[in-house]
Amino acid sequence: MQSVTFEHVTKYFGQSKAVNDAHFKIEEGEFFTLLGPSGCGKTTLLRTIAGFYKQEEGNLYFGDRLMNDVPTHNRDIGMVFQNYAIFPHMTVFENVAYGLRARKVSKKEIEERVMEALEMVELGHLRDRAPSNMSGGQQQRIALARAIVIRPSLLLMDEPLSNLDAKLRIKMRSDIRKLQKDLNITTIYVTHDQEEALAVSDRIAVLSEGRVQQIGLPHEIYSYPSNRFVANFIGTSNFVHGTSGQYNAATGSAKIGVQGMSKTMKLTSSYEGEVLISVRPENIGVSVQRGHEEELAGEVETVTFLGEKVSYGIRLADGQKLEASVHSVEPRRMLREKMSVFVDLRLDRAVIFDETGKEAVYRASQDDSSAGLETA
Amino acid sequence: MQAKTIQAPVWKRLSLQVWDFWGWVTLLVYVFLALFIVYPLFSLMATSFYDENGVFSFQNYIDFATLKYFRNALWHSFAVSGLATFFAILIGVPMAYVTTRYNVRFKGLMHIMIIMSLVSPPFIGAYSWILMLGNNGFITNFLRDIGIHIKSIYGMHGIVFVFTLQLYPHIYLYVSGALKTIDTSLEEAAESLGMSAWKRLRTVTLPLIFPTLSAGALMVFMASFADFGTPMLIGQGYKTLPILAYEQFISEMGGNAAMASTLSVVLILCTTMILFAQRYIVSRKNYAMSGMRTPKVKQLRPLPKFLLTLGALAVVSVSIIPQATVIVTSFIKKKGPVFHKGFSLDSYREILFRVPKAIINTYTYSILSIVIMVVVGMLVAYILVRRKSKLTAAMDSILMLPYVMPGTVLGISLIIAFNKPPIVLTGTWIILVIAYIVRKIPYTIRSSTAILHQLDRNVEEASISLGVPPAKTFFKTTARLMVPGVASGAILSWVTTINELSSTIVLYFGATATISVTIYSEVFTSNYGTGAALASILSLTTLVSLLIAYFVSGRKEMNV
Numbered sequence: 062m063q064s065v066t067f068e069h070v071t072k073y074f075g076q077s078k079a080v081n082d083a084h085f086k087i088e089e090g091e092f093f094t095l096l097g098p099s100g101c102g103k104t105t106l107l108r109t110i111a112g113f114y115k116q117e118e119g120n121l122y123f124g125d126r127l128m129n130d131v132p133t134h135n136r137d138i139g140m141v142f143q144n145y146a147i148f149p150h151m152t153v154f155e156n157v158a159y160g161l162r163a164r165k166v167s168k169k170e171i172e173e174r175v176m177e178a179l180e181m182v183e184l185g186h187l188r189d190r191a192p193s194n195m196s197g198g199q200q201q202r203i204a205l206a207r208a209i210v211i212r213p214s215l216l217l218m219d220e221p222l223s224n225l226d227a228k229l230r231i232k233m234r235s236d237i238r239k240l241q242k243d244l245n246i247t248t249i250y251v252t253h254d255q256e257e258a259l260a261v262s263d264r265i266a267v268l269s270e271g272r273v274q275q276i277g278l279p280h281e282i283y284s285y286p287s288n289r290f291v292a293n294f295i296g297t298s299n300f301v302h303g304t305s306g307q308y309n310a311a312t313g314s315a316k317i318g319v320q321g322m323s324k325t326m327k328l329t330s331s332y333e334g335e336v337l338i339s340v341r342p343e344n345i346g347v348s349v350q351r352g353h354e355e356e357l358a359g360e361v362e363t364v365t366f367l368g369e370k371v372s373y374g375i376r377l378a379d380g381q382k383l384e385a386s387v388h389s390v391e392p393r394r395m396l397r398e399k400m401s402v403f404v405d406l407r408l409d410r411a412v413i414f415d416e417t418g419k420e421a422v423y424r425a426s427q428d429d430s431s432a433g434l435e436t437a
Numbered sequence: 438m439q440a441k442t443i444q445a446p447v448w449k450r451l452s453l454q455v456w457d458f459w460g461w462v463t464l465l466v467y468v469f470l471a472l473f474i475v476y477p478l479f480s481l482m483a484t485s486f487y488d489e490n491g492v493f494s495f496q497n498y499i500d501f502a503t504l505k506y507f508r509n510a511l512w513h514s515f516a517v518s519g520l521a522t523f524f525a526i527l528i529g530v531p532m533a534y535v536t537t538r539y540n541v542r543f544k545g546l547m548h549i550m551i552i553m554s555l556v557s558p559p560f561i562g563a564y565s566w567i568l569m570l571g572n573n574g575f576i577t578n579f580l581r582d583i584g585i586h587i588k589s590i591y592g593m594h595g596i597v598f599v600f601t602l603q604l605y606p607h608i609y610l611y612v613s614g615a616l617k618t619i620d621t622s623l624e625e626a627a628e629s630l631g632m633s634a635w636k637r638l639r640t641v642t643l644p645l646i647f648p649t650l651s652a653g654a655l656m657v658f659m660a661s662f663a664d665f666g667t668p669m670l671i672g673q674g675y676k677t678l679p680i681l682a683y684e685q686f687i688s689e690m691g692g693n694a695a696m697a698s699t700l701s702v703v704l705i706l707c708t709t710m711i712l713f714a715q716r717y718i719v720s721r722k723n724y725a726m727s728g729m730r731t732p733k734v735k736q737l738r739p740l741p742k743f744l745l746t747l748g749a750l751a752v753v754s755v756s757i758i759p760q761a762t763v764i765v766t767s768f769i770k771k772k773g774p775v776f777h778k779g780f781s782l783d784s785y786r787e788i789l790f791r792v793p794k795a796i797i798n799t800y801t802y803s804i805l806s807i808v809i810m811v812v813v814g815m816l817v818a819y820i821l822v823r824r825k826s827k828l829t830a831a832m833d834s835i836l837m838l839p840y841v842m843p844g845t846v847l848g849i850s851l852i853i854a855f856n857k858p859p860i861v862l863t864g865t866w867i868i869l870v871i872a873y874i875v876r877k878i879p880y881t882i883r884s885s886t887a888i889l890h891q892l893d894r895n896v897e898e899a900s901i902s903l904g905v906p907p908a909k910t911f912f913k914t915t916a917r918l919m920v921p922g923v924a925s926g927a928i929l930s931w932v933t934t935i936n937e938l939s940s941t942i943v944l945y946f947g948a949t950a951t952i953s954v955t956i957y958s959e960v961f962t963s964n965y966g967t968g969a970a971l972a973s974i975l976s977l978t979t980l981v982s983l984l985i986a987y988f989v990s991g992r993k994e995m996n997v
Contacts, residue, residue, distance in 0.1 A: 111902060132457070133901045134910075140902035146895035150917050160903030204899070211903060 063123045063247050064089045064171050065110060070119035072102075072109055079105040080116070081271035081390025094250045096258040097268035097292065103251045104213050104219055106268070108174050110249060111217055112136050138214070138245075139208030143220040144198040145430060147192045147207075153179070154188040156203055160211040172290040176356035178210035194353065198229045204238070209244060215249040216241070222257065234261050246252075255295050259283065270414050281356045284305060285425065290340040296368065299345070299383045301406065305413070305422065308333050317408060317423070320379050335416040338406065345385035346405035347373060356403040359383070363397050372394055375404060439703065451546030458908035459824055461814050463832070469813075470835045472860075473871050478705075478838065485698035497699035507681065511703065512712045514677040517593060517668070518661040519601035525657045528601065529608025532752060537616040540736050541746040547753045549983075554756040555606035556932045556979055559665025560953075561601045561972050566590050567671060567757035568766055568969075595671040598631050600664070602756045604657040615646040621732040648719045660707060663843030665939035670960060679845040680705050683943065686849050694853060701846040707840040711712050760976055766969035774914035784970035791967070794948070795955040796974065802866060802951065803934045806873040810881045811927050813874070815919055819887030819911065822896065839876050847872055848943025866949045872940045880929040888922025889915075921989075928986035932979050 064077075065087040072080040073165070080102045090268035095103035108114045109121065112133035121128045128136065139160075148156050150199045157175045178384045179185040182202035187195070192203055201221055205320040210217060221237070222230045238261045241248045252258050258265050259279040267282060267290075275287040289300070303319040305328070317336065362382070363374035373396060375383045383404065396402060413423035488494045503508045506743065531862050532551075535545055554562075569576045569706035579586055589599070619642065619705040627641045643650075661667075665679045672680065678700055685698035737993040770781040788796070817836070820829050839847065849873055862868040892915065900910040947955050959968035 111898075113901075133898075133908070134904050134906045136902075137904070138902050140899060142895040142899060144893060144895055146893060146899040148896060148900070148914055157904075159900065163904045207903070260746060301452075408450070420491075 062089045062245060065215065065247065065249070066120075066121040066122040068122070068123060068288070070106075070109065070116045072105055074105075074117045078271045079173035080253060082271055083119070085266065085273065085276055087247065087280065090245045092238065092248045092250065092261060093264040094252060094258045094265045095268060096252060096263035097253060097263050097274075098253055100269040100270075102271040103253075103268050105271075107219055107249060107251045111138055111140055112216070126212075130210065137211075137213055137215055137359055138215045139295055141201070141204050141208050141216070141218040141221045143223055145197070145204045145224075146295055147200050147203055149193050151192075151193075152189050153184065153192055153203055156192060157210050157285075159207065168312055174210055175206075178190070181209070182206045197225050198233065201225065201233065205219075205240070205335060209240065209246065213246075214245065216246045218248065218250045220251055223252070223254065230257070237261065239313045248298055255405070260297075267294060268412040269294070281433070285335055285396055285421075286339065286412055287424075289337060289339065289414050292412060294413075295354065297384060298339045299342065300384075300418075301340060301381060301383070301414075303336045303338050305333050305336045307358075311404055319406065320410075322357060326408060326413070326423055328413075329424065330420075330422050332415055332422040336422065337416065337418050338408065338412040339414065340383075340406050341410045342372065342384045342386040342411075343388070344407050344410045345383060346407060347375070347385050347387060348403050348405070349400070351403045352405065356405045359400055359401055359402055359404050361400045364398055373402075375402065377404065447610060456917050456976075459820060463820055463824070463828065463927060466672070466813070466817055466820065466832060469633040470832065471852070473875055474838050477847075477854035478842075480796075481846070481850040482697045482818055483539050483699055484695055487523070487695055490637065491582050492710065497695050500696070501703060507700070510676050510678050510700075513593070513675060514662055514679075514704075517596045517600065517677060518658050520597045520605060521661045522654050524597065524601040525605040525608050526650070526654060528752060529605040529653065530612055532749060533607070533609045533613035533616055535745050538611045538735055539742070540734050540744055541742060541749055543746065543750065547749060547767050549987075550753045550757045551606045551609055552864045552983065553760060554603060554753075555610075556759055556929075556936070558672055558975060559602070560957065561763055561976070562599045562759045563595075563667040563670040564956070564968065564972065565762040565766075566595065566599055567598075567960070568757075568762055568965060569932055570595075579851060590671045591671050591823045593672070593675045595873050596668050596675065597676075600657075600661040602759075603667075604660055605756070607656040607660070607797065607866065608650065608653040611649050611656075612646055615649035616642075619732060626730070633865060647722055651719055653714055655712065658711060659840070661844075662708060663704075664937070665843070665845050666957065667741070670957075673758055678707075679939065682849060683845050686852075686943065690756075696851075697849050701849050704843055704846050706843055708843070712841055715947055726772025737968070763969045763972045764979055766993075767973040769964045769966060772838050784960075784966035788967050792876050792950075792955050792971070795950050795952050796969070798866070798949060799951040799953070799975075802869050802873065802949075803931065806870050806877070806934050807927060807931045809870070810874055810930050811880045811923060812882030814927070814930075815885050815916055815923060816911075817878075817891050818882050819915065821825055821865050821882070822886050822889040836879060836882065839879060842876075844872075844876060844937065844941075845943055848940035851940075852945060863944075864949075868944050869941060869949055869951075872944055873934045873937060876940060877930040880926040880933070881923065882926070884926025884929075885919060885923045887926075891922070892918055916946065924986060924989060928982055932982055935978055936975055 067083040067085055070077055070080060070083040083106060095106055095275045097103045105114060109116050120175050125408065148190050154175055157172050160175060161171045176185060179188060182204050182205055184199065218393055224232050225233060230403055235259055250261065262279055264276060265279055265282050266276045273280055275291045282291065283295050286295060292298045301319055301324045305315045305317055308315040308331050310331065314325050357377055359375045359377045361373055362376050364370040370386045370388050372384060373405055375385055411426055412421055414421055485497055486493055488496045508659045535541055536547065567590060568574055571577065572589050577587065581698060624637060624641055628638045663679060665683060668677045669680055682697050682700040684701060685693045705977060767784050767836045768780045772781040773784055821833055851868055852863050855868060897910050897915050900914045901907055936953060938957060939953055941954050942957065952975055956968045
């Protein structure tokens with residue numbers, strides 16, 4: 062078990078920064094996920110931790126130990142790759158025993174530990190088979206056993222599930238999560254799949270263009286994205302244009318206006334001007350009759366029935382389009398296309414960004430939401 | 438914001454921490470290349486600029502430009518190489534087309550025989566055609582007995598004839614590879630547009646395979662341009678550049694190393710120019726093909742099928758005749774150098790008694806060379822593929838140099854470089870092994886890089902992450918996985934090493950003579966029986982090696 066600290070780590074590829082000033086700490090025993098679209102630098106960061114790349118700037122620590130010049134084979138890590146990277150010329154047993162043999166562990170102990178690891182991934186019965194003809198799921202289990210059998214201080218996983226089919230992916234990810242908690246190994250997990258990240262992680266770092274955009278608990282990242290990129294990348298968001306004005310320094314609140322409707326809200330910074338309001342589809346209220354003042358008029362354009370929910374495409378009076386989803390309504394109560402509706406953006410649950418979308422000026426705080434839960 | 442300095446400072450990059458195993462390998466390979474390719478090449482060039490009194494001058498080049506004797510040799514070289522390439526294309530392309538597109542019979546057999554005729558010792562073709570069509574050849578004699586006098590094989594036409602038959606397999610192999618993977622929908626598109634079969638071939642198929650064809654043609658041209666044995670044996674008065682370089686270097690009247698160097702430099706310039714010309718042409722005419730739909734083999738009616746099979750077999754048979762002749766000749770009974778009726782093992786008895794050292798030398802030098810070539814070749818391939826940088830790109834270019842250095846030239850350059858202190862190697866077996874490695878390692882490197890490109894890099898990273906250092910990881914995982922791929926190139930390195938003549942003839946002396954130079958001297962002293970016996974040993978070794986490779990690699994195709 063080991064903590065990992067990045068101190069202003071920057072890694073260049075040619076002129077561009079593949080990792081740009083990574084500066085954060087991964088705690089002992091944590092399941093930490095690097096999440097982002099392809100090319101965001103998540104794999105580069107992972108490979109820098111592994112020592113396959115060396116950062117040009119900044120320092121990397123495992124615990125208190127400076128790792129900059131420690132070669133990979135001395136870093137005491139276990140690594141799982143996207144394409145399994147099984148040694149094709151060895152049996153299942155030999156694959157898993159490989160790291161132990163390199164550590165000069167006694168024969169008897171190797172036998173015990175390999176079998177223990179194979180049992181953990183439910184492959185004990187295949188120990189003497191050649192791995193080449195096994196399924197992707199089985200190969201990835203071998204790779205997992207091979208990585209954990211050495212009891213590494215750090216487990217690195219580079220998109221381990223993305224070559225597997227959807228059903229297997231869901232089973233494997235909960236297996237991995239359970240294994241990690243049982244063994245209590247600090248784990249750094251790279252994925253581009255936000256659902257996977259939300260499901261397995263203790264904390265998530267969202268990356269884009271080499272920069273860490275936000276680090277937080279899964280539900281924080283989802284509910285309170287710190288900028289437009291995160292809001293857009295995690296889940297689905299509607300972005301509505303609005304304005305912020307009449308900022309009151311004493312109360313810290315301003316008037317947020319959308320299409321004639323306005324609401325006074327407490328901002329995190331003194332911002333006036335154009336704003337971008339991010340609203341999750343499930344947070345939008347849709348009704349046929351006007352409920353209160355803050356609702357906006359619109360028209361249903363599309364109706365998509367998705368089983369457990371219905372998704373409506375709605376065009377507001379000024380032409381902006383929204384997606385709203387409503388949970389399992391009875392079919393006869395479903396709205397139909399061309400119907401006039403009233404939309405409640407529920408601004409208090411939204412996240413409001415400045416004009417550029419880079420910084421949030423309003424986020425419903427966690428305390429508010431938990432307080433809301435209690436009263437509900 | 439301004440981009441900061443990207444590279445770490447020089448002292449940091451050269452510090453000991455970055456000197457892992459591969460850093461050292463890179464350094465050692467560079468030392469080897471500098472010592473045995475770059476340094477000899479520079480010595481060669483330097484020598485070419487001094488006259489016999491050791492004074493700097495351009496006299497040698499002026500001589501070359503003004504004396505007809507030298508200019509003729511250059512012209513001869515271009516003439517025989519050009520004609521041989523032309524005829525090789527004329528034979529190789531139809532052979533490839535017929536065997537890939539029609540259901541002719543005996544394809545497998547023909548394929549093996551064509552490869553055999555390619556990898557046979559380069560001068561054995563010349564030698565056995567002398568046995569058949571020389572002044573005292575048995576076909577010549579037979580025809581003379583029935584009253585027909587034919588022109589003997591000696592001379593320019595003989596050289597072109599032998600080159601063509603020996604080297605058309607390059608064209609055949611390259612073109613049949615291309616024809617098998619061509620995207621046939623392009624041909625079908627042409628057909629649907631109303632093109633006749635012949636016009637379609639000319640306007641669609643041939644242009645599409647042009648890059649491959651030109652690569653094959655380059656191989657033929659380079660091989661015939663650099664070849665020493667064939668023109669030496671049957672050229673007689675018709676001298677090409679490699680012969681002239683050799684004669685200038687090892688002359689009974691005391692060699693003229695400077696002139697030999699000058700000729701060598703000219704040779705290198707010519708081959709380099711041709712290499713770049715081919716690359717330039719191809720770079721402008723390269724088509725990427727998806728090759729999703731590969732062509733079907735056309736089923737012929739019995740008569741055309743029979744005729745095409747017969748024609749193809751005839752070509753293959755003629756090109757395999759030299760091997761057969763040599764083997765038969767080696768068993769003919771003889772008294773001294775004179776042949777008698779009947780068969781015996783006299784020739785074999787004689788070589789075992791007279792030149793056992795040559796046989797031992799060939800195998801010891803070749804085995805030593807191939808072991809080094811495989812080990813070094815795999816390491817170099819690893820650096821080239823996995824440690825890509827400007828440094829390794831430069832290494833790749835230097836490794837290309839032996840391609841443009843004819844064997845004779847390489848031999849001469851090594852002698853000039855190592856016949857004086859600080860390093861004296863002339864007259865030792867070491868210099869032969871070095872020459873073999875430098876000349877033949879490209880085959881091994883090429884097949885090693887090919888297999889390495891297919892291997893998943895993560896496998897070795899997995900090993901390193903599990904605590905096994907990079908060097909050990911290479912030998913425990915990567916190297917083992919490379920073996921099947923490396924084998925196909927290593928076998929070529931091996932086969933061409935045991936048959937090597939053109940640099941050996943410059944570098945050997947009495948005690949380090951190999952089979953190939955012994956054959957050469959036996960033929961020159963008209964000991965055809967012993968020469969044939971030695972050649973048969975080489976042919977047999979070649980055949981066995983190829984068959985082993987064929988079965989070990991488990992591939993249906995031998996790619997040369």
